[in-house]
Amino acid sequence: MGGDHACPKCGTQNPADAAYCNLCQEPFAHKGVSSFAGAPKGTNGAAAPALRHVPMLPFNEAAASNVRMSRLLFFLLLVAFLGLGGVIGKTYGSLELGLSLTLILYAILASTAYFSGSSIVLSIHDAREADSKEHPQLLNVVEEMKIAAGLPMPKVYVMDAQGMNAFAAGRKPEEAAIAVTTGLLSRLSREELQGVIAHEMAHVKSRDTLYNVNAAVLVGAIALLSDLFLRDTFFFRGRGRSGGGGGGRGNVAFLLLGIVFALLAPLAARLLQMSISRQREYHADAAGAEFTRNPLGLASALEKISREGAEVPGENRGTQHLFIVNPLRTFTADSSALMSTHPPTELRIQRLRAMAGEGGKACRER
Amino acid sequence: MYWIPAIVAVAVVAWFVGTYNRLVRLRNQIQNAWHQIEVQLKRRHDLIPNLVEVVKDYMSYEQETLTRVIEARGTAVSAKGAAAQAKAENALTESLKSLFAVAENYPDLKANQSVASLQEELTGTENKISFARQYYNDSVMTYNNTIQSIPSNVIASVFDFRPSEYFAAGEEDKAVPKADLR
Numbered sequence: 060m061g062g063d064h065a066c067p068k069c070g071t072q073n074p075a076d077a078a079y080c081n082l083c084q085e086p087f088a089h090k091g092v093s094s095f096a097g098a099p100k101g102t103n104g105a106a107a108p109a110l111r112h113v114p115m116l117p118f119n120e121a122a123a124s125n126v127r128m129s130r131l132l133f134f135l136l137l138v139a140f141l142g143l144g145g146v147i148g149k150t151y152g153s154l155e156l157g158l159s160l161t162l163i164l165y166a167i168l169a170s171t172a173y174f175s176g177s178s179i180v181l182s183i184h185d186a187r188e189a190d191s192k193e194h195p196q197l198l199n200v201v202e203e204m205k206i207a208a209g210l211p212m213p214k215v216y217v218m219d220a221q222g223m224n225a226f227a228a229g230r231k232p233e234e235a236a237i238a239v240t241t242g243l244l245s246r247l248s249r250e251e252l253q254g255v256i257a258h259e260m261a262h263v264k265s266r267d268t269l270y271n272v273n274a275a276v277l278v279g280a281i282a283l284l285s286d287l288f289l290r291d292t293f294f295f296r297g298r299g300r301s302g303g304g305g306g307g308r309g310n311v312a313f314l315l316l317g318i319v320f321a322l323l324a325p326l327a328a329r330l331l332q333m334s335i336s337r338q339r340e341y342h343a344d345a346a347g348a349e350f351t352r353n354p355l356g357l358a359s360a361l362e363k364i365s366r367e368g369a370e371v372p373g374e375n376r377g378t379q380h381l382f383i384v385n386p387l388r389t390f391t392a393d394s395s396a397l398m399s400t401h402p403p404t405e406l407r408i409q410r411l412r413a414m415a416g417e418g419g420k421a422c423r424e425r
Numbered sequence: 426m427y428w429i430p431a432i433v434a435v436a437v438v439a440w441f442v443g444t445y446n447r448l449v450r451l452r453n454q455i456q457n458a459w460h461q462i463e464v465q466l467k468r469r470h471d472l473i474p475n476l477v478e479v480v481k482d483y484m485s486y487e488q489e490t491l492t493r494v495i496e497a498r499g500t501a502v503s504a505k506g507a508a509a510q511a512k513a514e515n516a517l518t519e520s521l522k523s524l525f526a527v528a529e530n531y532p533d534l535k536a537n538q539s540v541a542s543l544q545e546e547l548t549g550t551e552n553k554i555s556f557a558r559q560y561y562n563d564s565v566m567t568y569n570n571t572i573q574s575i576p577s578n579v580i581a582s583v584f585d586f587r588p589s590e591y592f593a594a595g596e597e598d599k600a601v602p603k604a605d606l607r
Binding site for chain 2: 195196199200202203204206207208209249253350352
């Protein structure tokens with residue numbers, strides 16, 4: 060935030076070299092240089108990324124859309140699997156075998172992701188169930204927020220880690236789980252912790268957790284599989300040559316296609332996963348503020364987290380989008396929007412401040 | 426051309442059933458929310474004697490504050506009716522606040538482990554009460570909006586769905602904008 064450049068229009072603090080107000084897009088004529096995406100240093104660059112309006116869906120609509128998105132995800136993955144299996148099968152000579160093998164693989168993967176996705180994610184991150192003697196405040200705060208959200212009590216987990224982070228999982232609110240790191244517990248005030256838990260509770264209530272966990276497990280698995288395939292391809296090619304038979308030049312086209320497919324599949328899956336979770340973060344921030352009626356608690360928690368680090372045990376690319384702040388990358392306003400799992404933390408903080416009526420009134424009226 | 430009135434009839438019945446069920450669901454949600462408040466109020470009533478017991482040795486000079494808490498609890502436990510109950514509970518909240526404010530002056534007291542955990546329990550319970558109240562009032566607003574707006578008000582009046590009452594906010598909550606929305 061280190062802002063020392065107040066917007067003349069809405070009073071928001073901006074970085075000293077900003078060319079446009081981060082919040083209301085008011086240009087600061089000739090006062091600075093843009094530090095936003097794509098603008099070369101030293102030019103009066105492109106406009107700041109627009110603060111697009113985040114539609115506030117009622118929770119039941121958000122939940123329905125998450126159920127739809129999850130179905131679509133499973134369907135698209137089935138198509139991708141069959142396509143991949145077909146190409147691989149054809150490369151190695153038997154289309155039917157390739158298709159049926161990938162179908163079986165898909166069935167195993169999809170049911171694992173759907174039925175035990177949450178416990179997989181929890182165990183990847185070494186989460187243990189919170190004890191009422193050891194963490195009475197955490198359990199109290201979670202209960203407060205489940206009351207505010209009108210939900211059943213979720214299971215509460217703790218991860219032993221210095222980094223400050225939290226995530227929620229579970230197919231539906233009745234099976235929800237919320238996990239936080241010990242670093243988060245020791246360094247946040249009660250009010251800030253409340254903001255974080257409210258954010259997670261909003262994810263649970265809008266069933267973002269269903270989609271996010273499914274995406275985590277499936278995307279993780281598909282990346283693993285195509286890694287395997289790529290290695291196998293080179294392995295088989297080497298063996299085929301020394302054996303002197305089979306394969307031949309006709310298969311090279313399929314082989315190339317297979318490699319391209321294997322490279323593109325996880326990339327596409329990841330892009331899908333990322334473009335969706337950014338909107339959800341803004342939505343959960345706003346919905347969480349509705350539970351606590353105190354957007355500043357979360358704003359101050361996010362500030363602390365981005366200052367002190369968000370590492371968690373077992374962090375990996377498959378689950379990064381689950382967390383309240385991405386444990387692998389820090390997002391600044393420059394981060395390329397398409398490849399981010401989260402919106403820039405400073406923009407999230409500014410939006411929350413604007414909700415509380417701090418330095419954002421003029422903008423909200425527009 | 427028999428099918429046009431048939432489709433209209435089916436649509437009307439479907440809307441009728443859907444709206445009725447929604448009203449029932451909202452009314453039950455209010456009851457459940459009210460129950461949540463009562464659970465937390467009960468919990469607070471149970472915690473206060475423990476707190477007073479632990480605290481009184483340290484705070485011999487603050488008998489007045491302690492007596493006020495005990496009296497406020499007594500009034501709240503015996504209060505009958507939503508309005509009287511709300512008033513008594515708000516008075517209890519105020520007396521607890523002044524107790525915790527006074528406790529700040531007693532370092533020994535703050536260092537006491539069982540006081541600290543009791544204070545956390547009471548803070549948690551206070552928050553749960555106010556969040557339960559917030560959820561209750563939000564639910565009442567949704568329900569009242571539904572039974573008073575066209576066209577669902579038709580079904581509401583036929584089946585005698587009456588508007589619910591809000592849980593009145595204490596003095597300290599008057600500034601919260603949500604309370605003015607009715």
